[in-house]
Amino acid sequence: MPEFNTERPRRMARGLGVALAVLVALSSLALVAITQEPKKAVSSPMPAKAAIVPQIADAKSELEIHLRGKSFSVFKRPIVMYLGGVVKDVKVTEGQSVKAGDTLAEYELDPQSLAQVYNVVKTANVDNAKKALADAEMALKKLEEIALPIKQIALDKIKRELSNIKELRGKDLVQDSAVKNLENQLQVAEKEKADLEKNIEQTRAARKVAKENYDFALGTYTNSIALLEWQLNRPFGPKDQDKDLKQAFLKSPIDGVVLRINPEFRPQAQLPNGFQAMVIAPMDPLLVRCKVHELDLVKLKTGDRATVIFDAITDKKFSCRIDRIPFTSRNPALEVPADYDIECLLDENPGGIIKDGMTCTVKVSVQE
Structure with a gap:
């Protein structure tokens, strides 16, 4: 039976397997290299977060x-009856637009309020103070323009007579008693002049007080009249004092709308002092x-x-x-x-x- 050498085919098979494995490994490396991006092109995670954080911080939700x-x-103005009386006519309604100065209502003062108005309008305090001032000025004028010049003339006359009598005494033409008598008259005249000047100063002081009293009375009267005109919305000057003092009005102080009218504010109603009739705004x-x-x-x-x-x-x-x-x-x-x-x-x-x-x-x- 012939013998075959099997060692050589085995070595060839091993070599072929190694070569095939190397080829597969190289192919895998090449594939990875092709599919993967270069490392330098990959962004690190930290810079990416740093780029996003400011955008989140700047975004504000509404x-x-x-x-x-x-x-x-914005504000409301009450319309008040400062003095009591009887309502005669209501000229506006709620919701109506009004202008400053428009008449809202008319009423008549009751007896108590009318007496208060009469005491202010017909007061005699100003006239009395004016008369006292006029009397003081007249008295001062008499003293300064009449009494003092007369007293000065008499004093000057005595001084001239005394000077002349002393010349005659130096010539032994008159006695010493004559000189003494004129000297006594001079002393009396000088004392009377001093008393007159003191009286003039006192009269000036009295006139000053009278002037202050008159100014105070006039100021009080003027303020009282102004208050009445503001409260009753009508004039009380000298030409108006003979008119019916019972008549009074309510007027709008501003441009606005009648927000409210008191239900009790009706014609023929008698209302007390300080009654709030309306509200304007x-x-x-x-x-x-x-x-x-x-x-x-x-x-x-x-x-x-x-x-x-x-x-x-x-x-x-x-x-x-x-x-x-x-x-x-x-x-x-x-x-x-x-x-x-x-x-x-x-x-x-x-x-x-x-x-x-x-x-x-x-x-x-x-x-x-």
């Missing part, structure tokens, strides 16, 4: 705060007063713009700005959160469509 509130006039611009929780208050500031939607006028939006943010809370109790009443000023009230006391929602956009 928050809309909704507040409930009511409309109010401007309706453009208006305030919206809102209740704000402390967590929302810190996000608001004066001047922030907002949008107002009234419950009764949902189809319209009105612009406003925050006009006042209070520093103190409405409820200081420790066991409850704080809330505040802020005020927003409406830009306009076209046609007076917004009334006093209308409820609304205020929307304020703020940055978180």
Whole structure:
């Protein structure tokens, strides 16, 4: 049986397997090299985060705060009957627009109020003070322009006579008694002049006091008349004092709207001193007063713009700005959160469509 050499084919098979393995390994490395990007082109994770963080920090979300509130006039002016009386005529109605100086109502003073007016208008204090001042001025004028010059003339005459008599005495033409007599007359005349000058000073002081009293009386009268004219809305000058003093009026002090008329303020009603008959207020611009929780208050500031939607006028939006943010809370109790009443000023009230006391929602956009 022939013998075959099997060692050689085995060596060839092993060599072929090694070569095939090397070829597979090289092919795998080549494939990895082709599919993978170069290492220098790969961004490190840290720079990528650094690029994203500033973008997140700069982005601020907008928050809309909704507040409930009511409309109010910026201020209100009460119309008061400062002196009691009987209502004769009411010339306006609630909601009516009025101008400053318009007559709102007419009434007549009751007897007690009329007596008070009469005592002011017909007072004699000014006339009495004026007469006292005139008397003091006349007395001073007599002393300064008549009595003092006469006294000075008499004094000068005595001085001349004394000078002449002394010359004659030097010539032994008269006795010493004559000189002595004139000297005594001179002393008396000088004393009378000094007393007269003192009297003049006292009269000047009296005139000064009389002038002060007159100025005070006149000032008091003028102020009292001005007060009556302001209270009763009618003149009380010298030409008007003969007119019916019972007549009085209520007039509007400002341009605005009659917000309210007291139900008791009717014709023929007798009302007391200080009775509040009406309330007048401007309706453009208006305030919206809102209740704000402390967590929302810190996000608001004066001047922030907002949008107002009234419950009764949902189809319209009105612009406003925050006009006042209070520093103190409405409820200081420790066991409850704080809330505040802020005020927003409406830009306009076209046609007076917004009334006093209308409820609304205020929307304020703020940055978180």
